[in-house]
Amino acid sequence: MAAATSITARICGVRPTVCCSRCCCSRPSWGISAAACWDDANVQESVMTAVTHDNAAHRFVTQADGHLAYVEYAMGDGRIVITHTIVPGEIGGRGIAAALVKAALEYAHDHGLQVEPQCSYADAWMRRHPEFDGLRV
DSSP: OOOEEEEEEEEOSSOOOSOOSSOTTOOGGGTOOHHHHTOGGGOEEEEEEOOEEETTTTEEEEEETTEEEEEEEEEETTEEEEEEEEOOGGGTTSSHHHHHHHHHHHHHHHTTOEEEEOSHHHHHHHHHOGGGGGGBO
């Protein structure tokens, strides 16, 4: 595993969703506003390790606060198929899933691979980041 880097994520203690918006906690059903979530009084800093590629396990991985998070994929026919994005609840809402998916997409780009996002999070992330449209199968 790579050593800790200066990658930091702003987090709050409010239940997050899986998205990469500035405040993933602003859901009316929870009675939480974006302003309350991102109020500096409610924010703490967290350091995650650099995202690394575990080629043997077909994963992009990182750790934060002692918890492992990863994107799992399969390879074949000139494409990378993203099958799962796993971020434990204890470290959710920090942009970790986004960093993992982005690392997988950058790897695909650098190696001339297309991307098939079977994972719903990866699919949604790609839709919100049109700069990666050219990679989609």
